[in-house]
Each structure stands twice: as structure tokens, then as C-alpha cells.
Amino acid sequence: MNLALRDVRHHAGRFALTAFGLGVLLMVVMGMGGIYRGLLDEGTLLIDQVGADIWVVQRDTRGPFAELSRVPRNLVDRVAAMPGVTGAREFVTHTIQREHEGQLLRMVVVGLSWPTDKGERLPIVAGRPLAQNHYEMIADRKLGLKLGTKLELGKDKYTIVGLTRGMTSWGGDAAVFVTVNDAQAIQFDQPGEAFRLERAARRSRGEQQDFGRAQPQLLERAAGPAANIPALGPPNVSAVIAQLEAGADADAICELISAWGDVTAMTHARQQHLILSGPVERSGAQLGLFRTLLTIVSAIVMALILYTLTLDKLHDIAMLKLIGAPNRVILGLIMQQAIVLGMLGFGVAYVLGRQVFPHFPRRILLVEQDLIKLAGVVLVISILASGLGIWRALRVSPGEVLSR
Helix, strand or coil: CCHHHHHHHHCHHHHHHHHHHHHHHHHHHHHHHHHHHHHHHHHHHHHHHHCCCEEEEECCCCCCCCCCCCECCCHHHHHHCCCCEEEEEEEEEEEEEEEECCEEEEEEEEEECCCCCCCCCCCEEEECCCCCCCCEEEEEHHHCCCCCCEEEECCEEEEEEEEECCCECCCCCEEEEEEHHHHHHHHCCCCHHHHHHHHHHHHHHHHCCHHHHHCHHHHHHHCCCHHHCCCCCCCCECEEEEEECCCCCHHHHHHHHHCCCCEEEEEHHHHHHHHHCCHHHHHHHHHHHHHHHHHHHHHHHHHHHHHHHHHHCHHHHHHHHHCCCCHHHHHHHHHHHHHHHHHHHHHHHHHHHHHHHHHCCCCCCCCHHHHHHHHHHHHHHHHHHHHHHHHHHHCCCHHHHHHC
16 A cells, blocks of 8 residues: 555645646746757757858958858859859848837848849748749748738838748847848838938038049039949948868868958858857856756745645654554655655646747747756655655654644
């Protein structure tokens, strides 16, 4: 006869309610670990999906994801001419926040190098890749927009032709994919008055120079669109990405490119390390601290619960001692209940988490390895938490039966 199970059946309602409350607390602990795993996954998701072997960014920066990076577009030709490089293309990314039909949308705009990259490698769950160089967009479902929706960004409207799932940045912002030209049009969009003032400023600066007085025709050119001025090149891109031949030494090629002086080249693994060792690492450390505190709180709560359950059974424990039951029977009674309570709480946490976590605004990944570790921690906590109840039970005198 198992005394622990009989006692659980006798107080089934209270025991179930206690296990549920403990399970909710453990669900929060489980969720903290899932949020960290989600951060790691989101931090490298865009880097993995781009499919680059080498990233060439602005000199001494960690861009384009960890910080701002600006490189000229003609850098593509220099990188493509390197031995071992099979292809190079532009890459643009920046974060914007806009309002659409009363809804605030925060998104990461990613520019695809048209027509080399149309978005075929993206996890498109509805619609299609980009089919033209302008005014089409692939958006993540997290934005809540449907196929065919026209989203106004800057002075243009973009039609959503494809939907992806799970494409977010490390900050949790949904990603949208357009061509590089459209991404730059969105990034450098300015009001008409700003363009007029800039042209007037260029003309004014030209009038103050000798060449402006000697050649008035140049002033007319300076006051025109920036694209018509040869000295003003096209807008910079965030980075240039390259693919390598099979068996090529990525580290050696990065070292050669970095020797140019105006850029820094890094491998795919290095780019991942930079984003994970920066903001993601700090967020992970904070989540780890909260998770540790919640684990300690769970241990304290379990100890108090088991102590309370032991107090309710003091008369029964005294009776067992009176009839000659050894201490190991009493010890097993309390410890088995502690283990059952901990495992039930873990089961409740897992079941509730599977139902609740998908509705959270950030991705929560429950990894099997983390769940096994947490189950082991719960088991250890259950055993340790039973110590307070065992201490109280062993101090009970058989004579207490006669006092009631």
C-alpha cells in the first residue's frame, strides 16, 4: 500500500489545485527559456535566409544587422572580381515604423538584389516571389496584412504579393522584402519641401564659389535633381554579399578584401557571432537572471506547500509512529508526494505553455534539451523542498495522538 498515493487521492481537489498553481509558475520559468531560444533563432534568421558566404560592410563596423553600415554600390564589381567568388550582390536593410489604416506597423525592410534575387529562397506560405523591379513586396504574416494589400511607404504604394512565416529580426520586428531600389527609395524618402531646400542650398553654395561665378550654367545643374549631378553617386547600400566556389577559403578571401582599407569582410559565422554576442547576449543574460530568480521562488513556494501539507498530516504521522512505522516510511510519504507534485506541476506547465506561448508577441521556442534540463531541476527542487516537511514530520511525537 502506497501511503503517498492514498493521501493524494484523499485530498485530490486540493492537491490538483496546488499542482496547477505550481504549474503556472513553472510555465513562466519555461517561457523565459523559450524566449531566449527564440531570440537566438530570430537573431540569425535573416542572416541564414540571405544565403551569403561573405559579408562586406563599412570599415570597422559590425553591420548591417548589429549597427549601421554604408558602402558604395560599385563595391559589387570589386567583390565579384575576387578569385573564388562566384557572385556578389547588394544588400539593404533598415527598420521603419508606419501607420496603415489606423494600425501601427513596425517592420524591417530588406532589399533584394533584382533580378538576381527575387525572394525564391524565402519561406513563402502564400502568394509568390517578386515579379517586377518596383512596387511589389513580400511581407511576413506577423504584420497582419493580406495578399493584395497596398501599403503606402514614402511616395509609392507597394502591393503585397507574397507572405512568409516567422521572418523577423532579432528585435521581433516583422520583415518585408522589396527590391534594393525600392528599399532605398523608402529609406531616403523626403518631403518635397526638403528636396527644394536642398537644391536651393546647393545653388547658394555654388554662388559663393569662383567656379559658380565663372560658369553660371553650373548653378542650374546644382539646383536640379541630385541624380543629374555626376559628382553625386547613387545612394549607398548596407552591405555587399558574396557567394564562394566550393572549397574556397572564406577566411583568406575576407582577409584580402579587408586589406582594401574602406571595407571589412567577414564570414557567415562571424556575422552570426557579432549579432549574438551583442544585443542578443545582453537580453539573454537578463532573461537568465529572471529565470534563476523564478526558479528560486518556485523552490521556496514548493517548500512552503509541502510544509503546509505536512502540518495537515501531523496527527496521521503521529499515529504511524505510535503503531511502530519506521522513519523511512514517513520520509518516503513526504518525498514521494513532493516528487508527484513537482512532476504534475511540470506537466501542467508544458501543456499550458503549448497552448499559450503561440499567442505571445515574441517567438518562444521549447527545445527538448531545455525541457529535459528543466525537468531535472524540478525533480531536484522537489527533493530539496521536501526537506522542510521531513524535518517537521520527524519531530512529531507519538504521544501527540493522545492529545487530541
